[in-house]
Amino acid sequence: MPVAASAVYFLNLRGDVLINRLYRDDVGGNMVDAFRMHIMQTKELGTCPVRQIGGCSFFYMRISNVYIVIVVSSNANVACAFKFVVEAVALFKSYFGGSFDEDAIRNNFVLIYELLDEIMDFGYPQNLSPEILKLYITQEGVRSPFSSKQPLDKPVPNATLQVTGAVGWRREGLVYKKNEVFLDIVESVNLLMSSKGSVLRCDVTGKVLMKCFLSGMPDLKLGLNDKIGLEKESQLKSRPTKSGKTIELDDVTFHQCVNLTRFNSEKTVSFVPPDGEFELMKYRITEGVNLPFRVLPTIKELGRTRMEVNVKVKSVYGAKMFALGVVIKIPVPKQTAKASFQVTSGRAKYNPSIDSLVWKIKKFPGQTESTLSAEVELISTIAEKKSWTRPPIQMEFQVPMFTASGLRVRFLKVWEKSGYNTVEWVRYITKAGSYEIRC
Incomplete structure (x- = not known):
């Protein structure tokens, strides 16, 4: 269930309201007084970031010297609420020159109100991408005099396509002399083994990291030696794959660039990549782990x-x-x-x-x-020895060049309408997570 926020408040450490935005009329304007009375004045901040007061839920997070409070009158997804706060702060920092504190809020009231109207509609989160919002909210924030970061001026054409299209994470017009793709499979193996050598707990958490320097709007297709990369389950039983054994991934999560419709129908990981570094997918494996x-x-x-x-x-x-x-x-x-x-x-x-x-x-x-x-x-001690x-x-x-899960890249194809050649680099690395052996 989405956030469905009724109001968002920005408070300083004293509990004064710096700025707020009401999205629904199902809560009163004095709800922040209840927050101050029951939480801030009783010094219970930090004990739990989610509190129920009356018929409303309060989700709050401290960033620098500012508390961001989301008021919800109905049941809501807590993780989604905090994810919204994190993304919103990153957006504000991109406008304010890298800083987010009480002074930055006081210096950018008008800009913050405009952004709050765009990033949430009737309490539901909308687009929080700084690259897209800066295409049509061109007002520059007042930078803090203590910020050393310089603003990035990247004029991007065709704002309508960026705002309404499906590729909001990549801008058009990118050109590279050498088109390269770097793909890293990084895994952490976790083990708990008994003193007799039997495995008590074992799993692998991994992620596929990519760094793309590609011109234009390329379409990439990634094939792995796992069941999500197979054409059909029946073909697997009748015809083994060339890449050896297949593995089954658990708890797979993808970057927003992955075409989930094509993944569900064709069982292939197809995507238009963002420019530069990004995390394509995360996964976990609990069966068939190769202990190093x-x-x-x-x-x-x-x-x-x-x-x-x-x-x-x-x-x-x-x-x-x-x-x-x-x-x-x-x-x-x-x-x-x-x-x-x-x-x-x-x-x-x-x-x-x-x-x-x-x-x-x-x-x-x-x-x-x-x-x-x-x-x-x-x-040697005189006191009685404790076991x-x-x-x-x-x-x-x-x-x-080793993966504890056995995951391998079967193919990585890059297609772009101009037909340029690409260079693909694939690396593997396995690290120790919690690797423990009882003695």
Whole structure:
């Protein structure tokens, strides 16, 4: 359900109304007094950004020294309300030279009222794109004297097409000497493994990042080795694809440029890209995750003053690949005095600030293993020893040209009416999210 806002208020830290806009007549003009009385004066700001007072809901967010309050008289989508606030602040900053505070609001009353009329209609959010709104709201905001950002002057022709057309995220007339597309698949693998080696929790969160330097209005089509890129499910069973196994993506979200109608009918990701950098899609995978590392820890407590730590790390990815910046943090008790190490690669040391043995390996080739052996000396205490609850071992790493989900680009096609040639660059990288092994 959309926001359906009844009113929007801008307040300073004292609770004074700087500017407000009523979109519906289902709330009284004194609703902000209830907000001040029940929230600001009772110092409950920050406890919860959503409050119910009487028959109305208040969504509020602090930006710099300004509170933005949305009043809703009926049930509404809270996430949509806060998304509207974030986008509106970004819009105001683009007009005010990068600043948004009480002074910027006081210096731009007329412009803010005009923008509020455009970005919300009868309480429903409308277009909040600065590139489009600046095509027909050409008034310049009064810039703060403390802002170091310079305004960008980009005159754009054909405002009617930009405002009413379906391609509001890209302007016409772009020309590049060299037409290039950079596509990055960035994944974070999350793991929780038991001390016996069984996987308790495992998933991958990924995103497809693009950087486009293309002339004109190109139409791109992206094919992946997942089920959303297949032609038909029956064809998958009768004829395997050339790109190997297929995977199933969960919780897929697309950038607004993706043609969802074509995606639903043809199962292809087709889009007219924005200019420059943008996030094409996000996804999550819970099945068939390829773990880049296997960690086998053995920790023995020898009495009250000694411990033996042995950790073996195996890289499971291809032999031609390698990981960078590998860090293994092995927890030890707080009463640790010192530790001596033997490692087959990298360097290790005891870090008392985090109560861990930190093992760092700059470059970890694929299909290899490294081991760490450490003798830990503990401080003997007179007090009764409490049982040490062993925190999990944590890992950090980056593996270029590897995806834990197995996602691969099958094709990336670029079509533009002028028929120019393009250069496509595709990269993969897998990073550690919450990668933990119990010991």
